[in-house]
Amino acid sequence: MSKLPGVVVNGVSGRMGQMLVKLVSENKAMQLVGALERSGHEWIGQDVGVAMGGAELGVLVSDNPLEVMAKAQAVIDFTVPAATVAMAELAAQARAVHVIGTTGLSDDDLAKIKAASRHSVVVRAGNMSLGVNLLVQLTKQVAAALDADFDIEIVEAHHRHKVDAPSGTALMLGEAAADGRGVSLATVKDSGRDGITGERKRGDIGFSAIRGGDIVGEHDVIFAGEGERIVLRHMATDRAIFARGALKAALWGQGRKPGEYNMLDVLGL
């Protein structure tokens, strides 16, 4: 019997789900042991590889997380908030590492995930790429070096199917900027400007979202001063960057103490 960690992918038919199935099944350090989708999905009962249009992988798509999680040492979850919160409890029961890429989680969702992390390792990040996590650290550093004479604006662009805004990445960058300035993001966040907004408030951190076409994910952190402007930019052109981070997190979490971690922990940044 193989001793490789068994990995379940949640939301296998999704943009990220399919990328994750491909990378997990190709990875020599882990084995794909489960493929989950929502009840009623047309892929339920089919081999996941075949459903994706490729070769058989020997794993059937299931809508029974309880049964599937019994075989798992890790679950990688890029789905929707309700599915992720439900999975947090099951992963905790199974003592499996729960890698969460899902964004748009409410404060209530986050509290439930935190409660589950008393029993399991949870690695959660709005962006699992190496590049963005480096950008998070750079943003914090630049924000700490400059005062509020520099206005911070975060501009993000994503494909037309994205349902949440600001993006999870934009919020990570906003948190990092606020942290660098020694303030809480909640007190300075300015998103969704429309109409007669009045002048910009000194110290605010602004957010703007663009949605269109097939943009994978682009983020600018702008520090706009008088007579000069610094722009830190990340451009994703391939979803594999997020999936690679998630696989790394699933392996990194094995045997670790229960608790909540992020990609800075995983990447040692």
Ligand SMILES: NC(=O)C1=CN([C@@H]2O[C@H](COP(=O)(O)OP(=O)(O)OC[C@H]3O[C@@H](n4cnc5c(N)ncnc54)[C@H](O)[C@@H]3O)[C@@H](O)[C@H]2O)C=CC1
């Ligand atoms: N943290 C990161 O690095 C990244 C995060 N994301 C986030 O991941 C999430 C998913 O993104 P996409 O793959 O583009 O979306 P998608 O809409 O293509 O995929 C979501 C999948 O979840 C499935 N799903 C819904 N309810 C479910 C349930 N109860 N059980 C199992 N599966 C269920 C859907 O059927 C769908 O296949 C979003 O929140 C997105 O923002 C996306 C890319 C990178």
Ligand SMILES: O=C(O)C1=N[C@H](C(=O)O)C[C@H](O)C1
């Ligand atoms: O929905 C997406 O596609 C992405 N979501 C994440 C986010 O909300 O920041 C990460 C990435 O930008 C792609």
